Amino acid sequence: MAVQSWTDILKSSKKTALIHDGKRKIHFLFTDGKEMAEEYDLKTDELIVRKWRVKSTLGAQGQWQVEVGEPLAGPVTSLDSEVIKENCSNPLFMRQDTKNSFQWRIRNLPFPKDVFCVSVEPSDRYIIIKTSNKKYYKKFSVTDLDRNKLPLESSALSFTHANNTLIVSYQKPKEILTLEQELLKELKKLKGTSEGDVDCKTQ
Structure with a gap:
């Protein structure tokens, strides 16, 4: 069986988009159960965050691992703790x-x-x-x-x-730049919902 290229893996993943807070948030679900979440700045299209989550051997949700962006901080009680x-x-x-x-x-x-x-x-x-x-x-x-x-x-x-x-x-390298441009074109075609806003209104 031919090994799938990363481009094919990206194309075959299930993608959901959410536009919120000046960011385009994309969730990728891959056929092997891995998840990737990315956030792009709506104005500049720059990637701000990319993180991964893999299910444990028993099928439980793992922790998100940040690849691009600020590392996830643990809960902090006060600023001068x-x-x-x-x-x-x-x-x-x-x-x-x-x-x-x-x-x-x-x-x-x-x-x-x-x-x-x-x-x-x-x-x-x-x-x-x-x-x-x-x-x-x-x-x-x-x-x-x-x-x-x-x-x-x-x-x-x-x-x-x-x-x-x-x-x-x-x-x-130019291969990456081309891939990123093509992916961004695809992601912009996704209908971004604003469902996530519901959770955020209790600020």
């Missing part, structure tokens, strides 16, 4: 894409730019961030490239550092 004070200096890793690049931001890294080394490990399909002062190390994959079986190229990688934040960018 001890929990936050303790963790606020830890490096915070998150992905926030732009139209033309995959982009990762790591906050709370107060080192000069020349301490950082950002490189590609093409055989293992990872991007590696390390510091010469041995204070930070991170290895991560570019899930979009993996799903589309595209190579990881050193030439597409760049990084900057400002305000204690390291910003790593990876130029999207």
Whole structure:
């Protein structure tokens, strides 16, 4: 049996759209039971959030795992609770894409730019961030490239550092840009309901 491409998997998924709060929210249900939820800015069409949920082996709903966007925070009781004070200096890793690049931001890294080394490990399909002062190390994959079986190229990688934040960018290959444009066209054709508004009116 031929292995389905990511484009085919996306096309065959059951999609539901919701327009709410200046965002186009799309829910994908795949044939294997996995779920993906995406949120796009209505004005710019930029992807703000992408998260995944997989059923457990017993069929229970799993927790959402964020791939793009702010990591899901646990319930916080008050802004000056001890929990936050303790963790606020830890490096915070998150992905926030732009139209033309995959982009990762790591906050709370107060080192000069020349301490950082950002490189590609093409055989293992990872991007590696390390510091010469041995204070930070991170290895991560570019899930979009993996799903589309595209190579990881050193030439597409760049990084900057400002305000204690390291910003790593990876130029999207043309195959991804084409796929994203085609998908967006499809998603815009979905009739966006506003059913979710009902739940939100009790603010």
